[in-house]
Amino acid sequence: MMLTHGQVWDALDRLAERAGLSPSGLARRAGLDPTTFNKSKRVTADGRERWPSTESLAKALSATGSSIDRFVQLIADHGRNGQSVPLLAFAQAAHPGHFDAHGHPAGRGWNEIALPVAGEDHIFALEISGNSLRPAYRDGDVIVVAPRTPIRRGDRVVAKTMAGEVLIRELRRRTARALELAPLDGASPDRALASDEVEWIARIVWTRQ
Numbered sequence: 001m002m003l004t005h006g007q008v009w010d011a012l013d014r015l016a017e018r019a020g021l022s023p024s025g026l027a028r029r030a031g032l033d034p035t036t037f038n039k040s041k042r043v044t045a046d047g048r049e050r051w052p053s054t055e056s057l058a059k060a061l062s063a064t065g066s067s068i069d070r071f072v073q074l075i076a077d078h079g080r081n082g083q084s085v086p087l088l089a090f091a092q093a094a095h096p097g098h099f100d101a102h103g104h105p106a107g108r109g110w111n112e113i114a115l116p117v118a119g120e121d122h123i124f125a126l127e128i129s130g131n132s133l134r135p136a137y138r139d140g141d142v143i144v145v146a147p148r149t150p151i152r153r154g155d156r157v158v159a160k161t162m163a164g165e166v167l168i169r170e171l172r173r174r175t176a177r178a179l180e181l182a183p184l185d186g187a188s189p190d191r192a193l194a195s196d197e198v199e200w201i202a203r204i205v206w207t208r209q
Helices: 005-018 023-029 054-064 068-076
Strands: 083-089 111-115 124-127 142-146 156-161 166-174 178-182 191-194 198-208
Touching: 005 023, 005 054, 005 068, 023 054, 054 068, 156 178
Parallel strands: 083 124
Antiparallel strands: 083 111, 124 142, 142 198, 156 166, 156 198, 166 178, 178 191
């Protein structure tokens, strides 16, 4: 069977995932430019698919303590496990048209990402950009959000207000009339919102860093 670009890039993504890293995080650990394994680097300017260089692949294997045999196995496992879920840059999440009234992905602008999670409807992922959420999340981290998963006190959540603001916080308290959200940095004040101010709220169930 012919080896495809998708198989190789998917194997690199899974190599990063098993090391608890994003593709940009793997590139940084390997001493490469952080964008080396980004989606934008997988095609040329004229739209042709591009292979990762043997040098970058060797450095990625070294950085994760993996062998070429293990990488070949990851290629062979292409598409067998996990689930592809919709992916959106967090900076775009507040723009209209990306979610329905229940907080489920909708409209255009979504990409896809393969993650080792399955069995949940409407699950989606947001990619963090910038460092405003440090130390909890850093630039390039991916959070997986499950709108139908029950939320409990102390869970990390994504909430969208009726005014269009999208927040990543910890659920401090929730009643029929209001909810209280704590900042992840532990320094900023809590945010209290009336229930009718919140369009939807969903639990963060997994993080890839």
